[in-house]
Amino acid sequence: MKRQLVITCIACALNASGWAQTLHVAYRPGSKLLLAIPALYNEVGLVPEFVILPNARALKNVENGTADADIGRVVGATVGYQNMVECTESLYDLHLVAAVKKGSSIKTISVEDLKHYRLAYIRGYKQAEFFLTQHGLEGHSVTDGNQMALMLAHDRFDIGLIDSSGIMGVTGEAAAGIVVLPNKLATSKLVHVLGKKWTSYCPKLDSALKKMKADGRWSKLVSGTTLETGKNVP
Numbered sequence: 001m002k003r004q005l006v007i008t009c010i011a012c013a014l015n016a017s018g019w020a021q022t023l024h025v026a027y028r029p030g031s032k033l034l035l036a037i038p039a040l041y042n043e044v045g046l047v048p049e050f051v052i053l054p055n056a057r058a059l060k061n062v063e064n065g066t067a068d069a070d071i072g073r074v075v076g077a078t079v080g081y082q083n084m085v086e087c088t089e090s091l092y093d094l095h096l097v098a099a100v101k102k103g104s105s106i107k108t109i110s111v112e113d114l115k116h117y118r119l120a121y122i123r124g125y126k127q128a129e130f131f132l133t134q135h136g137l138e139g140h141s142v143t144d145g146n147q148m149a150l151m152l153a154h155d156r157f158d159i160g161l162i163d164s165s166g167i168m169g170v171t172g173e174a175a176a177g178i179v180v181l182p183n184k185l186a187t188s189k190l191v192h193v194l195g196k197k198w199t200s201y202c203p204k205l206d207s208a209l210k211k212m213k214a215d216g217r218w219s220k221l222v223s224g225t226t227l228e229t230g231k232n233v234p
Contacts, residue, residue, distance in 0.1 A: 022047045023068035023198065026058035028144075029169040033071045033091060036221035037192075043208035044201060054143065055166075056124025059084070062195050070193040072165070077126035078193055085199045087192040089206035092222050096127050096186040097167065099160040099178045101152045108183050109159065111135055117158035120148050127188050128161040145170040153177030161185070 025048040037048050061067035062084045072091050078084050100106045119139035121128035132139050142148045148160040149170050167180060212218040
């Protein structure tokens with residue numbers, strides 16, 4: 001409710017000026033970009049209307065025009081799609097981490113160690129998929145972070161590969177049953193994705209993002225708390 005109120009207020013203020021356009025933006029719960037994207041869009045006369053979609057489905061919706069944008073993707077995640085474009089300026093660095101059952105004897109993990117464990121990853125999260133392919137590892141796909149956490153807690157898997165954004169969407173009983181290991185397995189750049197008809201806005205958004213980084217506004221927006229969970233962003 002709080003998130004909706006904040007976004008609605010921003011949208012009303014911009015629409016009142018008569019020059020803002022609304023984009024349907026796919027997102028995953030817990031993303032710290034929920035705070036940042038409205039401010040970024042404000043810089044170029046756009047208003048985001050957020051729509052919750054599973055990670056894999058989100059890009060399909062952008063591809064077929066049901067959604068206008070995706071809140072953020074690892075560089076290269078849109079390869080093979082024809083009707084979308086990746087902006088070039090990085091939103092922030094995305095870290096791949098390992099989650100284990102609370103009380104697990106696993107306290108830290110290396111890439112080599114992963115070969116000896118049963119792995120899970122979230123379907124459509126390209127950073128984890130790229131990582132598995134790069135290192136010749138196999139993993140079982142799950143629908144979302146909550147499902148991963150519950151399956152870890154019930155010993156269906158030993159380790160869940162999840163990014164530092166996706167972990168913020170794990171809540172309640174699921175979150176209480178897992179621990180995120182401290183070491184980072186990989187780091188990737190996250191960029192904004194737009195449907196093809198909005199391509200002309202990529203240079204504008206990239207330019208606005210650079211200015212917001214330069215004056216410190218961007219770091220404040222992405223280093224606070226999320227609207228949905230209220231948890232500190234790692």
